[in-house]
Amino acid sequence: MFRRSSYASVAAGQSGQANAPVRSGAFAHLVNTGSSHAPSAHASSASHSRHHSRSLDADGHHHNNMSRSWGSSGLLPSCSSQFGYPGGYGGTTQDATPSFFVPSYLRGSKHAEKLEEVHTARVAAYREHRSTHSSNAASLSTSSSSVNLHRMSGSHRGLTHEIVERAPVFADEPVAPWPTKWNEADKYAQLEIEDSGRQAKFAGTQKPTDEAASVRADYPMPRQCGIYYYEVTVVSKGKDGRTIGVGFSATKIALNRIPGWEPQSYAYHGDDGQAFSGKADGTPYGPKFGTLDVIGCGINFRTGTAFFTKNGHYLGTAFRDLKTDTPYYPTVGVKKLGETLRANFGQEPFAYDIDKMVQAEKAAIQAEIAQAKADYEYSHPSDETSLIQSLVGQYLAHDGYVETARAFSEEVVEEAKSLSDADTDIPYIGTEEDLDAINRQKTRAAILDGDIDKALKHTTAYYPSVLRDNENIYFKLRCRKFIEMIRRCNELTAQCRPVPTPPSKRSTASTMGKRSSTATDEYDFEMELDEQLGVHNGAEQWDDPADHMDDEDDLEDKEARLAQLTQDCIQYGMELKSEFANDPRREVKRALEDTFALIAYENVRESALAPLLEVAGRVPVAEELNSAILVSLGKSSSAALERLVQQTEALVNELADDGGPGAFVNVRRDFLQ
Amino acid sequence: MSSSTVSVSAATPTQHPFQRKVDEIKPSKADINFVVMDYLISEGYPKAAEKFAKEANLQLPAEEESIQARVEIRKAIHAGDIDTAINKINDLNPQILDTDAGLHFALLRLQLIELIRACTSAADSDIAPALNFASSQLAPRAATNAGFLKDLELTMSLLIFLPADNLQPQLAELLKPSLRREVASKVNEAIMTSMGTRGEARMRSLIRLRRWAERQARDTGKDLPPTLPLGLQDADEGMHDANGNGEAADIMVQ
Numbered sequence: 001m002f003r004r005s006s007y008a009s010v011a012a013g014q015s016g017q018a019n020a021p022v023r024s025g026a027f028a029h030l031v032n033t034g035s036s037h038a039p040s041a042h043a044s045s046a047s048h049s050r051h052h053s054r055s056l057d058a059d060g061h062h063h064n065n066m067s068r069s070w071g072s073s074g075l076l077p078s079c080s081s082q083f084g085y086p087g088g089y090g091g092t093t094q095d096a097t098p099s100f101f102v103p104s105y106l107r108g109s110k111h112a113e114k115l116e117e118v119h120t121a122r123v124a125a126y127r128e129h130r131s132t133h134s135s136n137a138a139s140l141s142t143s144s145s146s147v148n149l150h151r152m153s154g155s156h157r158g159l160t161h162e163i164v165e166r167a168p169v170f171a172d173e174p175v176a177p178w179p180t181k182w183n184e185a186d187k188y189a190q191l192e193i194e195d196s197g198r199q200a201k202f203a204g205t206q207k208p209t210d211e212a213a214s215v216r217a218d219y220p221m222p223r224q225c226g227i228y229y230y231e232v233t234v235v236s237k238g239k240d241g242r243t244i245g246v247g248f249s250a251t252k253i254a255l256n257r258i259p260g261w262e263p264q265s266y267a268y269h270g271d272d273g274q275a276f277s278g279k280a281d282g283t284p285y286g287p288k289f290g291t292l293d294v295i296g297c298g299i300n301f302r303t304g305t306a307f308f309t310k311n312g313h314y315l316g317t318a319f320r321d322l323k324t325d326t327p328y329y330p331t332v333g334v335k336k337l338g339e340t341l342r343a344n345f346g347q348e349p350f351a352y353d354i355d356k357m358v359q360a361e362k363a364a365i366q367a368e369i370a371q372a373k374a375d376y377e378y379s380h381p382s383d384e385t386s387l388i389q390s391l392v393g394q395y396l397a398h399d400g401y402v403e404t405a406r407a408f409s410e411e412v413v414e415e416a417k418s419l420s421d422a423d424t425d426i427p428y429i430g431t432e433e434d435l436d437a438i439n440r441q442k443t444r445a446a447i448l449d450g451d452i453d454k455a456l457k458h459t460t461a462y463y464p465s466v467l468r469d470n471e472n473i474y475f476k477l478r479c480r481k482f483i484e485m486i487r488r489c490n491e492l493t494a495q496c497r498p499v500p501t502p503p504s505k506r507s508t509a510s511t512m513g514k515r516s517s518t519a520t521d522e523y524d525f526e527m528e529l530d531e532q533l534g535v536h537n538g539a540e541q542w543d544d545p546a547d548h549m550d551d552e553d554d555l556e557d558k559e560a561r562l563a564q565l566t567q568d569c570i571q572y573g574m575e576l577k578s579e580f581a582n583d584p585r586r587e588v589k590r591a592l593e594d595t596f597a598l599i600a601y602e603n604v605r606e607s608a609l610a611p612l613l614e615v616a617g618r619v620p621v622a623e624e625l626n627s628a629i630l631v632s633l634g635k636s637s638s639a640a641l642e643r644l645v646q647q648t649e650a651l652v653n654e655l656a657d658d659g660g661p662g663a664f665v666n667v668r669r670d671f672l673q
Numbered sequence: 674m675s676s677s678t679v680s681v682s683a684a685t686p687t688q689h690p691f692q693r694k695v696d697e698i699k700p701s702k703a704d705i706n707f708v709v710m711d712y713l714i715s716e717g718y719p720k721a722a723e724k725f726a727k728e729a730n731l732q733l734p735a736e737e738e739s740i741q742a743r744v745e746i747r748k749a750i751h752a753g754d755i756d757t758a759i760n761k762i763n764d765l766n767p768q769i770l771d772t773d774a775g776l777h778f779a780l781l782r783l784q785l786i787e788l789i790r791a792c793t794s795a796a797d798s799d800i801a802p803a804l805n806f807a808s809s810q811l812a813p814r815a816a817t818n819a820g821f822l823k824d825l826e827l828t829m830s831l832l833i834f835l836p837a838d839n840l841q842p843q844l845a846e847l848l849k850p851s852l853r854r855e856v857a858s859k860v861n862e863a864i865m866t867s868m869g870t871r872g873e874a875r876m877r878s879l880i881r882l883r884r885w886a887e888r889q890a891r892d893t894g895k896d897l898p899p900t901l902p903l904g905l906q907d908a909d910e911g912m913h914d915a916n917g918n919g920e921a922a923d924i925m926v927q
Contacts, residue, residue: 368885369878369881369885370881372884372885372888384877385854385858388712388877391903392709392713392876394905395705395709396709396725401724401725401728402728403724403727403728404721404724404725404729406724407718407721407723407724408713408718408720408721411718411719411720411721412718415747415748415751418747418748418751419751419752419850419853419854623702636904640903640905641705641708642700642705643695643903643904644879644883644903645698645700645705645879646700647883648879648882648883648886649700650691650695651883651886651889651890652882653694654691654694654886654890654895654897655886655889655890655893655895660893661889662886662889665882665886667882671875671878671879671882672704672705672707672708672879673704673707
């Protein structure tokens with residue numbers, strides 16, 4: 001069982017952090033007898049689902065599941081909250097939401113999105129791992145070292161690697177998780193942590209010699225949230241005591257003292273209603289509190305202040321000038337035996353309307369941003385308009401939207417003219433399409449049509465250095481060509497071997513015969529084929545009268561073509577293989593494996609590799625080639641508008657990292673959608 | 674096209690750490706196309722929007738319905754034909770001007786400016802139409818609002834100073850085309866809002882966010898390069914007005 005915890009901490013990407021200890025992991029509930037409704041059945045149900053999860057992963061990975069699953073992750077039923085954030089996989093059944101929660105007030109925030117992404121990637125990596133080791137029943141011991149495994153071994157099938165590799169590298173840019181439970185390893189010894197870490201109880205029979213017993217949560221309150229807030233319910237204040245402290249403290253602050261009395265420890269006390277900041281003398285703050293009261297504690301990192309709430313009422317600012325570089329952990333402390341506190345880190349709705357406070361904060365920031373416009377426009381009235389016109393015009397030209405660029409330029413000029421005497425003010429948006437723009441557009445269009453040969457021909461003819469200097473793009477194009485060939489093979493196969501039509505259709509088909517045929521069986525078959533073609537290919541197919549002169553020939557023709565195409569396909573595959581066989585790069589090997597695996601399926605569309613065939617896969621290849629051509633021409637690979645978005649995101653990130661105003665801005669959600 | 678094009682690496686040896694963070698961000702083309710389409714539709718570039726829908730394979734948004742009317746209204750205001758503009762706005766939705774007294778006043782004042790401009794252009798022309806318009810249309814509104822009154826007084830003083838070569842700046846502002854542009858864009862926003870959509874193009878919010886974020890970051894002493902150019906100049910040699918262009922890029926630096 002002990003290996004479990006090492007897995008959990010590795011999974012959390014924070015192995016160096018304070019939560020290294022025993023039993024903090026995903027399966028803590030299995031060994032924790034105190035947890036009454038831990039569904040140990042989950043472990044076994046998870047094992048049954050492994051075969052499903054493989055195809056799910058393949059899908060999810062190619063459809064960018066990370067963002068799609070976002071919406072559904074909101075408030076989880078409280079039972080799933082038993083699995084803390086760092087290792088919630090224990091509860092992942094085939095269609096269950098992974099045990100990851102987003103506190104209501106952080107929904108839609110950039111930080112929550114980042115954490116969600118990290119979590120989803122981890123779940124995918126874990127599931128994928130599990131499914132590739134399906135020979136072992138999901139005994140707990142198999143998965144214990146799972147997360148480490150995928151980084152080292154190189155012998156699995158390509159797809160697995162693909163998924164694992166795409167998971168963000170957590171070490172590079174850790175995304176600070178939020179607290180999920182009380183930390184078993186960071187508590188006063190006589191405190192018992194129950195209910196998967198949500199409840200802390202001063203247990204035992206011995207009257208303790210120390211004056212108090214405190215516990216910290218597993219993670220500090222992340223500054224990147226802007227405002228962080230949690231609540232504690234006083235389940236029982238014990239026989240005769242009520243010195244209960246709720247607040248936050250830095251790591252390593254003594255746990256045998258009530259929070260608030262030590263330096264870097266801040267708390268609101270139930271016995272006198274005072275607020276304590278690092279010393280034994282408090283200041284009058286709020287009402288007293290006791291059994292069944294719900295106490296909330298929040299930090300506004302932007303303003304460096306902290307506040308408390310009682311039973312849903314805001315009690316005002318308690319502390320100011322908090323250090324923004326100290327990580328503060330939610331901390332509670334009690335003095336008497338039997339005293340029990342239950343935390344809500346966002347797994348459940350809060351008593352206080354913290355969402356409203358965060359909304360107000362966001363609105364204030366938005367107003368400030370709007371003000372930036374007013375200030376600016378006062379001194380430069382028309383520059384913003386011309387700046388936008390330049391940005392749009394340049395983007396359209398840069399990305400090869402030639403026709404749009406021309407239409408836009410005309411409309412801008414027309415607008416300028418209608419402002420009668422203003423012609424001189426307005427810069428003419430130059431979109432004289434140079435040859436390059438047209439060439440690039442043609443190349444892009446070819447790839448988007450799946451005509452890779454044409455794209456290669458164009459590129460070699462006009463920009464010979466590009467493919468030479470960008471071998472990876474060349475490689476991708478070559479792989480894409482193979483994929484396109486498989487696509488065509490598949491289409492033809494589907495036409496030659498149509499799925500049987502339902503009986504009702506079959507009878508209509510045979511009664512509306514339009515010509516005589518010798519073999520009825522064959523006749524039926526061909527009619528179905530016609531239907532198939534009609535459905536799948538529509539007008540295009542009917543355009544060619546030769547196709548319908550004799551369907552028998554047509555079918556033979558198709559089969560012949562299919563055979564030829566398959567032959568070509570294999571031929572090309574071998575060429576491709578020999579060309580890149582000696583390439584030492586892992587990603588090349590992997591991509592080749594993936595691509596060649598396509599040929600193994602008669603109907604790829606129903607296989608796990610179907611996403612590779614998606615038409616959408618052409619877009620990134622086209623964009624990459626376009627960028628490479630631009631760079632080869634000495635132009636910037638991205639348009640100014642794109643750069644503007646990049647800079648904006650990066651600047652807002654800077655403003656969010658220390659809990660500043662950027663924490664309340666989600667560029668994509670608030671400004672790009 | 675010469676094949677000997679030397680591809681120069683964009684990365685300079687002394688790249689600022691912030692620049693690296695910028696480069697790491699990969700905006701989605703779909704988002705950018707969305708912002709562009711939103712801009713074309715909301716600021717009234719119907720032909721470009723149509724072409725863009727085709728070339729980028731996008732749906733034309735629903736706001737497209739009003740686009741023709743909005744373009745015509747914009748044209749009328751830009752050309753100083755306020756009567757036509759007001760009629761067209763009322764055709765579209767009479768509520769817009771009824772509920773926004775400030776906007777209505779701004780339009781009427783623009784009309785007064787045009788009348789004054791017309792009647793002071795020749796020495797022997799009659800200023801009666803301007804006076805009548807002011808007393809019948811603007812004066813009653815100005816009576817209820819101090820800001821309107823001040824604007825009206827200022828506008829009327831044009832009658833005394835025109836024609837003139839050296840107007841004081843406050844008066845010269847009134848004759849500049851930028852005032853028409855400003856009013857036209859306010860009208861456009863009001864129409865968009867009346868249709869239940871965001872009044873302002875996301876592009877404008879985005880630019881403002883960019884400006885705000887940079888100012889905040891510099892004010893709080895974040896480690897940024899001295900300038901953050903957008904690269905409008907190098908990528909588009911077709912721009913005629915290199916000067917205005919450079920300024921545009923500098924705007925973001927501020």
